[in-house]
Amino acid sequence: MKHVVGFLGAGQMAQALARGFLAKDLVGVDQLLAGDPSPASRSAFTDATGARAIDDNLEVVREAEILVLAVKPQYLASAVESVRSVITENHLVLSIAAGVPLARLEELLGNDRRIVRIMPNTACLVGASASGYCLNATASDEDAATVGQLLESVGVAFRLPESLLDAVTGLSGSGPAYVYLLIEALADGGVRMGLPRDVALSLAAQTVRGAATMVQETGTHPGQLKDAVASPGGTTIEGLATLEAHGFRSALIEAVTAATERSRELANR
Numbered sequence: 543m544k545h546v547v548g549f550l551g552a553g554q555m556a557q558a559l560a561r562g563f564l565a566k567d568l569v570g571v572d573q574l575l576a577g578d579p580s581p582a583s584r585s586a587f588t589d590a591t592g593a594r595a596i597d598d599n600l601e602v603v604r605e606a607e608i609l610v611l612a613v614k615p616q617y618l619a620s621a622v623e624s625v626r627s628v629i630t631e632n633h634l635v636l637s638i639a640a641g642v643p644l645a646r647l648e649e650l651l652g653n654d655r656r657i658v659r660i661m662p663n664t665a666c667l668v669g670a671s672a673s674g675y676c677l678n679a680t681a682s683d684e685d686a687a688t689v690g691q692l693l694e695s696v697g698v699a700f701r702l703p704e705s706l707l708d709a710v711t712g713l714s715g716s717g718p719a720y721v722y723l724l725i726e727a728l729a730d731g732g733v734r735m736g737l738p739r740d741v742a743l744s745l746a747a748q749t750v751r752g753a754a755t756m757v758q759e760t761g762t763h764p765g766q767l768k769d770a771v772a773s774p775g776g777t778t779i780e781g782l783a784t785l786e787a788h789g790f791r792s793a794l795i796e797a798v799t800a801a802t803e804r805s806r807e808l809a810n811r
């Protein structure tokens with residue numbers, strides 16, 4: 543990709559995306575930069591990527607062709623207002639801010655700007671993100687292809703109607719945190735039953751990875767894969783019955799629902 547990618551906000555997501563793009567050779571170090579007022583975030587960005595991080599958002603916008611708005615939703619308006627005068631029709635602007643709709647981004651930037659709302663997750667760092675994205679009316683099919691290429695370089699990506707982006711946030715944007723909790727709790731269970739901590743954690747993480755890979759690579763419904771693990775009168779069905787009794791499935795459904803609703807609430811920040 544020949545474009546220079548600039549980030550406003552050099553925090554966790556900017557670092558994860560930038561490292562993902564670099565790992566896939568989508569951009570070189572000299573095609574990346576970030577603007578951030580926080581010295582700690584700037585050094586972390588440069589340590590993580592080798593690329594420049596500066597305390598000058600205007601310079602980032604002037605150099606960038608693809609501009610990624612990677613600040614928290616509550617700082618988005620002030621970050622954009624400070625650089626709005628130098629954002630032109632030549633920029634492709636990507637916002638990763640949870641909950642902030644295209645209509646709000648158009649209010650801040652102008653509806654004649656090419657804007658894409660995206661929702662990746664932190665696993666872009668390891669090339670395993672799960673993303674959704676949607677475009678405003680000014681962005682072109684070529685812009686969609688560029689964003690698709692960027693996001694698919696660091697995982698899977700779906701172009702979706704904007705009405706579904708909050709649900710993407712509730713499921714895969716926030717989802718890594720749910721799975722970390724699952725892995726931690728599985729390891730705790732193993733430790734409770736006598737396994738050494740490092741062995742338990744490794745078994746738990748590999749079990750989650752293996753199960754996810756089975757779903758992706760066999761294309762078999764997870765219910766059928768679950769049935770294949772549970773022998774009649776065996777161990778697994780006891781574990782499954784315990785999870786049902788503690789509301790495991792319902793807890794996950796409610797978690798996605800609550801996070802989606804929170805994303806909707808963030809719309810006007």
Ligand SMILES: NC(=O)C1=CN([C@@H]2O[C@H](COP(=O)(O)OP(=O)(O)OC[C@H]3O[C@@H](n4cnc5c(N)ncnc54)[C@H](OP(=O)(O)O)[C@@H]3O)[C@@H](O)[C@H]2O)C=CC1
Pocket residue numbers: 550551552553554555556577578579580583599612613614615617620621638639640661662663664715716
């Ligand atoms: N974390 C995640 O898993 C995901 C997050 N997102 C979205 O990504 C966005 C960034 O999140 P995350 O990376 O976690 O946040 P971080 O807090 O790690 O990074 C944001 C950075 O932006 C800086 N900042 C604040 N104001 C400005 C400004 N005016 N100009 C430039 N930089 C500024 C912050 O500095 P300071 O610390 O001093 O405020 C901070 O360093 C959020 O909108 C979030 O909704 C999307 C998907 C997943």
Ligand SMILES: O=C(O)[C@@H]1CCC=N1
Pocket residue numbers: 640711715716
């Ligand atoms: O918790 C948050 O608000 C952000 C958005 C998705 C993941 N983290």
